[in-house]
Amino acid sequence: MTTRKKASVLLIAGLFASTLAVQAAEIIQVETAGARSQSVLGSTVIPYKEVTLSAQIPGVVKYVAGAVGTNLAEGAVVFKIDEAQLVAKREAVLAQISIAQAGLQNAQAQYYREMTSPRSKDIGAMPGFGLPSMFDRFAVRPFAESFIGGYDADTIRQSDLTNAMSVVSQAQGQLQQAMSQLQEIDSALRDASALAPFEGIILEKMVEVGDTVQPGQPLAKFGYVKYKRLQADVPSGLVGNLSKDMLLPAKIDGSTDTSVRVSEIYPIADPSRHTVTVKFDIPMEITTAPGMYAEIYVPENKKGGSQVTVIPRSALMKGSSLPGVLVVKDDNTSELRMVRLGSEQNGGSKVAVISGLNPGEKIINNPPAGVTSGWMPTTVEPKPAPAPTPAAK
Template identity: 25%
Template sequence: MPARALLPVILILPLFALANTPVRVTEAVAGRITEQVPVTGTVTSARSAMLSVSVGGLVESVALDAGARVEAGDVVLRLDAELQQARYDSSRAAVQEAEARLADARRRQAEASTLRGAIPASEIRSLEAEVEMAAAAAARLDAEARQQRALLRRHAVQAPFAGVISEKLVEVGEWVAPGDAVLALVDTDALRIDFPVPQEYAGRLDDQVNVLLGAGDGVRAEVIASVPVNDPTARTFLMRTAVPQELALLPGMSVRARLRLPAAQEQVLVPRDALVRYPDGRVSVWLVVAEEGDTVARERFVRTGATRDSQAVVLEGLAAGQQVVVRGNEALRDGMILTVQGE
């Protein structure tokens, strides 16, 4: 194409730049935005235990299977107690024998006391010592009998609290040693939800935080604990909430929630429509400024923060009170003259 053919195009372009471009504008304001943080937690029980045996033995019976509900004090497993019962019976017989010896010794001592003066003093002291030894022997054997009785009671495993058997670990006929786990028990009445929360939000959790469980409007849950010790590998800390009564949850279930965190201080807010996003990740707004009697568009690159509904936080690059374009900013170029149609 000849060079002179390009001249009309070159002359026309400035005319478009000078033409007034209709836009709508609004003012950046200072305010607080509530940030929503999605988190996923797990339903846990306030009490759970691996029930263990304190004595060794052969499993004679397992009263319940996984899923069964028990009350505090219910016997859930028994060990074969035949030999231990025999040891206990033998210890009780020994106690009865010792008590009889003690009673006989006390009788003879009492008779000797009535004959004091006719019986040598050494014989009386011997009878008194015999009573003391018989009493000591009876006490020792009684202690041994109580020990055998305690061991006999330990052949029956009782539920320490009400709950549900979540796992059965042994069967009838198996041999178990002291300390072996036999059943897993979970309290399903005292539930809570544990959420790992990113550590950057640790300082913002207080009584003003709303925790909404589920989608939509959600169900509000009360924060009952915030554990400040974070996980050094995941960079999270633990937030614990109560389980709302209207939700039927079980231990182990996964729960999605949203934390609604109010901003710690006022920030610059603009409508989301004011932001122009570039493919490389940059974000800008178009300022409305007065220059030499004209209203002109000037692009300003900004750093943004959280968004909520139609509002966005501008962390850097913009001040409250500045005018920004919210409609008509798609095709603006720096220096364009604007016609403001309304706010």
Template identity: 30%
Template sequence: MVVKTAIATRQPIAIDRILTGTVESSEAVTLTSRVMGQIRQLTVREGDIVQAGQRIAEIDVRDIQAQQQQATAAIPQAQSAVSIAHSAKLTAQAQKSQAQARVQEAQAQLTEAQAELADAQLHQQRMVMLRREGAVSQSRLDEANTRLSVIQARISQAKAGLTQSRTTVRQAQAAVVQAQAQIRQAQAQVEQAQAQVKQTQANLDYGTVIAPFTGVIRHKYTEVGAMAGPGESIVKLERSGHLRLSVDAPESLVGQIQRGKSVLVQIDALNRQIAGRINQIIPAADPRSRNFTVKIALKPNQDLLPGMFGRLQFSSITRQNAAARQGLMIPEDAIVKQFGITGVFKVVGQQAQFNPITTGQIEGKTVEVYSGLERGDRIIVNPSPKLENGTALQVS
């Protein structure tokens, strides 16, 4: 019988590593309260699918509504204070203008009186000289003295009026500055009241917790009637359809894991494999386990759910493990079964001889042999069903 043969040889065997992990959502968020209040409504349960913008919870915000009403009422009061301050400024400016006019009037009177003073002094001196000579009567001298006294009194009065008017100008200017400060203060109160209204309106909006995206409620942390506070968790929401497998890989495999590589993930719960792609390798090993976290983006599947168990198989041959893991390999097509016994037909002295074998790991189209053969044994590939022990062979 003409047969085709192959030689049993020792070859390096890939080391299979199984990495286990958990299916998780690639995007998850914990919705929290931003205001203090009692939860009035909580319309979802764990496992519910919610749509983006859907209302999740309603918080009692009556205290905030009261604050908003108070802030709204403060706006007209602050605006009225602004009007009053503007009126005070206009009054002070008018008083300042009047005082400046009086300063100018007093200055003019003083200038006029000072001019008359020089003439009166000259006339009085002339009258004194003439009186000594007997050229004029005493009454004429008295008239000159009286005129000089009157003018001097007018000068003193004008100076006093000028001083008072200047003081009034300074007081009016101070009143203007004070009124401007009051205007700024009142306007700040208006802005503060308006900001308070906006803040309370925002807090009222925060009283309604809505879903930021379409997803599944994975956990509910509270119930209706409980008190919610800023930062306290209400529900955990995971985005639908964007799932990934998270596994811990030992540092010995990190160099063989390539980002962007397509892989198959075995999901035991579905009894099937899901296509995936390595999209993230977190380059920070756990100092205790020396493991790196690897994220595999999974192809969308309606039956795949977060929390499912997944397995990822890696096969590797390196210079280090190739020397340590050598196996006796034969073609898979050479294996036959006779009477429930797995074996091969070996060529011995140009005759066929059935040898039971113990098989191990399968590598492509070859199989590892644990026992029953030796290195260099020639075996028959694709043996004919008519082949028996002792059949004469012609090896091709």
């Protein structure tokens, strides 16, 4: 290749590189476009039903049904806590019940004896073939009742009956108390096992075999995942545009486009965030997993027509967790500004901006990764290539 040809190639390459540099980052004006105004809301895939299983008694975990994702039928044991101490207490209570039953039988026998053969008329209570007792009954007691007073045989017999009846009542109370303790222990034994309230899978485990737990401590999250939902916090200004069974477009995990149905709208708003929780049903044929991210396109009611603010998607800052753009200020410097995005426009090359930008403002399109406020693109004028040297003859 001659020197002249090499110089021409270098000149063309320099002009091409300069053109690329100019196109890589440029200042553009924010425009508007006629489109239906929509807000893009982030949401999370959740199970159709989800519960948290907690410990009801203290103890050591001795059984776990399986790892996260294990499918269990309704009523299956998910966790089990060691119940050895409860079993020992139950045996002790059973012994107390036996003692209480024996005491009740004895008290009832004594009461029946008092009814049929009062102790106050028992002639065998004294020795001598009952002669002292008979003398006391037929001579001393009538004399005391007639002349001295203060002695009433019927009152004494009634007192003996009342005393025997109170002993029966006490024995019945002791038996009932022991039976109540047995019911309490049986209930605790049932609580030693955490059962699946419905068919589903283990979503999360908080403990393992050998861990010591206390009442109220969460053990696992269990969910029904045959059907799934999206849960989103909708701004209170947009929730009025939604109604039950309404279909909305959505994008799951950034790639799967589908339609979701409004299934539940909470009747109250979060006072700190001013949002309302809304749940959406996902079609069964869509493959998702709890925890996935999804975007829902919620319609907006804007006054003054259907013009929306749009920017190129390439103007968004790269590597940022929140959408932002570099806005050019009057002093020819830039500032980073967070924006709230809407639906895609023009086949995805542009995106609507719900808030953060106004039409007519200037922004930097296609900024390099890693730049921040203050960065401005520089346009380099292509320099003429040096004159080629004469070729050696």
